[in-house]
Amino acid sequence: MKPVDKSTVVRALTEMSQYLQLKGENSFKTRAYDIAAERIQGTTEDLAALAAAGKLTSLPGIGESIATKIADLVTTGKMTALEDIKAQYPPRILELLTVQDLGPKKAKALFESLGVGSLDELEAACRDNRVRDLKGFGQKTQEKLLAGLELARRSMAAGGRKRLGDVMPQAEALLDFIKRAPGVKRASLGGSVRRMKETVADVDLIASAEEPAPVFAHFLTFLQISEVIGSGESKTSIRLKETDLQVDLRVLPDEDFASALHHFTGSKGHHIRLRGMALEKNLTISEWGVFRMAEDADAPKKGTAKHEGAQEKLRIREEKDLYALLGMQYVPPELREDAGEIEAALAHALPTDLVSAEDLQGNVHSHSTWSDGRNSLEEMVLAAKAMGFKYFTVTEHSQTSNYAGGLKIDDLKRQWDEIDALQEKVKGITLLKGIESDILEDGSLDYPDSVLEQLDVVIGSIHQRYSQDEDAMTKRVLNAFDNPHLHIWGHPTGRLLLKRDAAPMRMDEILDKAAKKGIVIEVNGCPERMDLKSEHVRMALQRGLKLSLSTDAHSVDELRSHVPWALASARRGWARKSDVINAGDLKAFRAAITRR
Ligand SMILES: [Zn+2]
Ligand SMILES: [Zn+2]
Structure with missing residues (x-):
């Protein structure tokens, strides 16, 4: 059996929660699976080892019953409880939950009253006005569902990606909004939006402030938010109405802004190359900054906040400082794709007059x-x-x-x-x-x-x-x-x-x-x-x-x-x-x- 990775466990727990909601289980029980999924997502522990030792419940948020199900999955490759509940529904029923304005309660009603078990069946039911006539739905809801269905299909076909031109107006509005949050010093879009890729999967926002909490509080008052996906000390994730886009906002001290912005702008390929070059100069680059290493130290592991072994944190005021440390020209975000820009920047041959x-x-x-x-x-x-x-x-x-x-x-x-x-x-x-x-x-x-x-x-x-x-x-x-x-x-x-x-x-x-x-x-x-x-x-x-x-x-x-x-x-x-x-x-x- 192939070892079961963390994301498979997270997905199984999330699906458990969704199916239980479709069944109409109480929210206390279904929330437990969501919380467990969140905790597993954040853990760096080896799940198989914990399961083998019977110690999954030592993870915060994991109770006895869920621990048993996780152990089942990581040892057999299957979560029996999930397979059982899945068998009670049409195979594509969870698709319904990807439609905006269609929560588990409505999906349950649509399935139980009309036998709707997929996007196609939902569309047919809307077109025949069967949804409109269902108690608690009505004409307006039916129209909304049809529109949401179209959007869900498009993003499914694109693996959740959306056109840059459709995303940018909302992303820029949100950036303006964040710039007005109390205490914000600097803020920028990151990710593929900043690199201007023609389709994007989500939006990254990076801001600096001494106190993150008031910035997050302000962020959550943005009117276009449909759902808060999660919030922690330095990051809050939400979903937007209309575009159904996930937005991750990170707030850091201003001294970390440039290196975080650089990190969350990507691309992955570009970063991997830079990190390799940095190591040769005895430097490490990560979202937490640029560090000069002690001669015999290991590179800091992800999740270790203190950077054991790091000697000195270097001052990165702007992204260009980071490139300068590596002896390179500044690389504009649109060019960060590991498509020859690194070699050109090292040779100081990158165009400095890109059309504007x-x-x-x-x-x-x-x-x-x-x-x-x-x-x-x-x-x-x-x-x-x-x-x-x-x-x-x-x-x-x-x-x-x-x-x-x-x-x-x-x-x-x-x-x-x-x-x-x-x-x-x-x-x-x-x-x-x-x-x-x-x-x-x-x-x-x-x-x-x-x-x-x-x-x-x-x-x-x-x-x-x-x-x-x-x-x-x-x-x-x-x-x-x-x-x-x-x-x-x-x-x-x-x-x-x-x-x-x-x-x-x-x-x-x-x-x-x-x-x-x-x-x-x-x-x-x-x-x-x-x-x-x-x-x-x-x-x-x-x-x-x-x-x-x-x-x-x-x-x-x-x-x-x-x-x-x-x-x-x-x-x-x-x-x-x-x-x-x-x-x-x-x-x-x-x-x-x-x-x-
Ligand atoms: Zn034409
Ligand atoms: Zn034309």
């Missing part, structure tokens, strides 16, 4: 009410001007995209008249005539050359027939690059985060040809796209390709709100200001899209 929001001078990809946008062209242009953009490229959908109000040739010509009239009226921003032309199945664009050649900027994008195989898709894109009027390859892989995978294509071959033909690669800032992904951005840059950072805005609001997601992909792909065509002035932009 202030660099962007032009908006290159946008839609208005001429196609499927929500604001008029004039509103879009005035908003772009107010944001400080110096040029603005009008790129509606093309005639094949009739589902998106694509423009026929006549429409396009009428739009040129409006653009000319608008340019007369609005000064201080240059309007460029463009199009987002569909790349058809065979790789051709959907306007004749005689039309394309009159445009300042032609973006070619795939919008239909994503089901082609890798070979057909690759050829389709390669053919499109042969069109001499194409300037920019729009949202290249067509991926929709958590919904649709990137279209299969041979990216090496495609980027090689783009480099040969002088095609610019778009990094699309729609939060559901973030396309191209950062690995491919790096591949493009290694070939000397230029990037267009686009908002693909369909409204005035998106002109602003989509910028961070384009920047995130570009920066994670190591893009510098000089790699981005709309980070230059109009003259440089025009030169950059000139085809070879």
Whole structure:
């Protein structure tokens, strides 16, 4: 038998609690399992050894009855009591508890009255209005459950991950809230959110204060909290409404802030490398700080607060101090993935001019009410001007995209008249005539050359027939690059985060040809796209390709709100200001899209 690890025990205890709640057992009994799960999670003891010695009850919070069940699991690989209770229910019933607003009481009612035992059955029952008619439910609850169901499915499919763009507004609101807590000196987001990964599993917040308790008390008054998962001396975890996101807040003395922030920003791969390098310099790095070791000491074990063997705690005021100790350049959070940044930082060859929001001078990809946008062209242009953009490229959908109000040739010509009239009226921003032309199945664009050649900027994008195989898709894109009027390859892989995978294509071959033909690669800032992904951005840059950072805005609001997601992909792909065509002035932009 494979030894049973701690997480299996924790999961079994949690499931026991859930099943007992479904049965309607009293909360005193079910809470005991939750508490036991929490305690086991926190223990560093060897459970198998304790079980063998009959000493599981020496752990705080573990009574005789639960100890017997844990012993059963760690010695036989099965918890008989859990298997017995599971057998009384449909196999997927616990799925129901992943739906927001659906607690064990409601789940019990749904199962006992309607036989609902899975998400699919819950959906069917809602659609037939059987849930609405159930006592204690009603129309409103039914609607809530349907919405929650959709969310639960999406996060299940993604292993609980969520899109960065969906998470960030709440995360930032929470950070602002924490900064206003009594006694807070510094506060920051950490984890994959800070590294701007396109999907994230949870949110880490790190704050410094002399007294953590008032900060945690303030944290728990945040209105969007649906559940308090746990709280300890230095950490409190909650779940948020709407996004159903777990947030861990850690509060530490200010002297530990930078090293804790660094620790909880990750990534794991990046840290492991740094810790190894530190050991060679007789240093240890952990969430508790950086220590210089005595010559013959062991590295401190996790959970030992005193750091036996540590001689001296070093002062880490900012994260950059930590890198400096290791003889490295500061590594921006977006680059901390152990993808070559450590070698580059050691050689002091890391780019120090990664593209930033202030660099962007032009908006290159946008839609208005001429196609499927929500604001008029004039509103879009005035908003772009107010944001400080110096040029603005009008790129509606093309005639094949009739589902998106694509423009026929006549429409396009009428739009040129409006653009000319608008340019007369609005000064201080240059309007460029463009199009987002569909790349058809065979790789051709959907306007004749005689039309394309009159445009300042032609973006070619795939919008239909994503089901082609890798070979057909690759050829389709390669053919499109042969069109001499194409300037920019729009949202290249067509991926929709958590919904649709990137279209299969041979990216090496495609980027090689783009480099040969002088095609610019778009990094699309729609939060559901973030396309191209950062690995491919790096591949493009290694070939000397230029990037267009686009908002693909369909409204005035998106002109602003989509910028961070384009920047995130570009920066994670190591893009510098000089790699981005709309980070230059109009003259440089025009030169950059000139085809070879
Ligand atoms: Zn598009
Ligand atoms: Zn578009």
